[in-house]
Amino acid sequence: MTRVKTKQAAAAALALSSLLALGACSDPGATAAAAPASGATTTAAGKTFNLTPEQDRFKVNVDPEAAALVPAAIKADGKLTVVTTGGSAPLTLFATDNKTLIGSEVDIAYAVGAALGLDVEVLPVAWADWPLGVESGKYEAVLSNVTVTEARKEKFDFATYRNDLLGFYAKADTTIGAIKEAKDVAGKRIIVGSGTNQEAILVRWDEENKAKGLEPVAFQYYDDDSASTLALQSGRADLTFGPNASAAYKAAKDGKTKEVGTLNGGWPLTAEIAFTTQKGNGLAVAAQTALNQLIDDGTYTKILDRWGLTSEAIQKSELNPAGLPKK
Numbered sequence: 318m319t320r321v322k323t324k325q326a327a328a329a330a331l332a333l334s335s336l337l338a339l340g341a342c343s344d345p346g347a348t349a350a351a352a353p354a355s356g357a358t359t360t361a362a363g364k365t366f367n368l369t370p371e372q373d374r375f376k377v378n379v380d381p382e383a384a385a386l387v388p389a390a391i392k393a394d395g396k397l398t399v400v401t402t403g404g405s406a407p408l409t410l411f412a413t414d415n416k417t418l419i420g421s422e423v424d425i426a427y428a429v430g431a432a433l434g435l436d437v438e439v440l441p442v443a444w445a446d447w448p449l450g451v452e453s454g455k456y457e458a459v460l461s462n463v464t465v466t467e468a469r470k471e472k473f474d475f476a477t478y479r480n481d482l483l484g485f486y487a488k489a490d491t492t493i494g495a496i497k498e499a500k501d502v503a504g505k506r507i508i509v510g511s512g513t514n515q516e517a518i519l520v521r522w523d524e525e526n527k528a529k530g531l532e533p534v535a536f537q538y539y540d541d542d543s544a545s546t547l548a549l550q551s552g553r554a555d556l557t558f559g560p561n562a563s564a565a566y567k568a569a570k571d572g573k574t575k576e577v578g579t580l581n582g583g584w585p586l587t588a589e590i591a592f593t594t595q596k597g598n599g600l601a602v603a604a605q606t607a608l609n610q611l612i613d614d615g616t617y618t619k620i621l622d623r624w625g626l627t628s629e630a631i632q633k634s635e636l637n638p639a640g641l642p643k644k
Contacts, residue, residue, distance in 0.1 A: 398456050401461040408563075452473070458592055463475075467639075469640065477605075487549070504534070507555065508557040509536060
């Protein structure tokens with residue numbers, strides 16, 4: 318059922334806009350797209366996703382430069398233990414056996430481990446549990462859509478591997494042009510999550526438009542993805558605005574929607590997703606070197622393309638870049 322937006326809700330969302338850069342990438346499971354219960358593949362719009370436990374890993378040779386940077390304790394153990402929170406396709410999801418983790422984050426973990434000359438184990442954890450686990454050294458790293466922030470940099474080191482994007486999506490046969498700035502959403506009926514960064518961005522854009530005499534946005538809220546999808550496909554809504562990764566995967570999978578614009582998740586600042594490690598142990602430096610090798614040899618692009626995420630690709634992995642500011 319659609320929830321009607323009140324003036325109070327709009328005001329609250331507007332207040333949230335001052336915190337845009339801080340809320341990026343909380344538990345990504347909140348926008349989870351579940352894997353099908355059976356069937357080896359999902360094919361639509363020319364895109365095939367292998368959702369079985371048997372995943373074809375890309376062949377990656379050991380990068381001597383990166384391997385030489387692996388901390389001695391990890392090198393002696395010979396194993397890279399990576400955690401992820403799971404449940405959000407295509408980043409991390411459970412395969413058709415409902416126990417094997419697959420997805421783009423998992424593929425990157427295996428590729429980085431191979432470049433470092435390490436065996437890889439990927440484990441599922443709750444979002445709230447990874448910080449202590451990584452900080453204490455129980456786990457070597459987390460790959461779970463973690464955004465670089467200045468607060469997190471006090472406890473962790475980061476090697477970036479994806480842009481943090483939000484996406485505008487419309488029906489595949491839409492006549493709506495590119496959404497690039499505030500004026501492009503004027504008068505549009507847009508589905509957005511309540512209390513999210515994207516809602517706060519949209520409220521700010523809407524206020525800017527109304528101040529210029531443009532038509533207001535018609536905000537729409539739905540309690541589940543099925544209702545949202547029906548509203549878009551039936552023509553009751555013009556656009557959805559939310560995390561790009563899950564929307565891009567869905568568009569590639571069923572061919573019913575298409576991306577008409579993206580926006581950085583930290584707007585008006587820049588947010589980046591990173592391989593996150595214990596601070597000061599040197600693993601992030603090794604991971605950055607490995608990631609740049611994977612970018613250079615094309616493996617990185619192949620992984621993102623496999624999961625429909627080429628729009629979030631970066632040109633170079635950065636070590637501990639400027640993060641989103643503290644609250």
